Amino acid sequence: MERWTTVDGEGLKRELLDLRGKINGRPITFLCIGTDRSTGDALGPLVGTALSNAGYERVIGTLASPCDANTLPAWMTELAAIPAGTEAVVAIDAALGRPESVGRFQVTHVPMLPGASMGRNLPPVGDYGIAGIVNGNGIKSYAILQNTSLHRVMTMADTIVHAITAAFPR
Helix, strand or coil, rough: CHHHHHHHHHHHHHHHHHHHHCCCCCCCEEEEECCCCCCHHHHEEEEEEHHHHHHCCCEEEECCCCCCCCCCHHHHHHHHCCCCCCEEEEEEEEECHHHCCCCEEEEEEEECCCCCCCCCCCCCCEEEEEEEEEEECCCCCCHHHCCHHHHHHHHHHHHHHHHHHHHHHC
């Protein structure tokens, strides 16, 4: 399998339904990475807040309590204490990508690298990942992420939440 599968919203639903079979009923933690201090990087916390409000019990990273580069190491320590194979961790993060991929989603069945499009050197996270391509990549990644359309990010967050609730009903 390729590292990433790039899909639209409907494809995301299909990918997550496939993922449900691989998770095989194990409890799921949604690791929603990002911060509300940057429009583009708010994707993860927006998803986390919506999942938490919908009653999902194991959600890390919300608007009120973000999982960002500063808090991620502590969460990684906690997640590492979970016995292997007993729980599935689905990481969700914003990404910058090719202009033709903006608004699409990349799904992986291997750990993802948070902050990679920003040049950050953070450890791989999750068993599976969803990256929302919120804007095109460029020389000044931080400025691009800061100036990403809030409407796009909120629409993409809604799409991810709807795909998760369809594939993993509470």
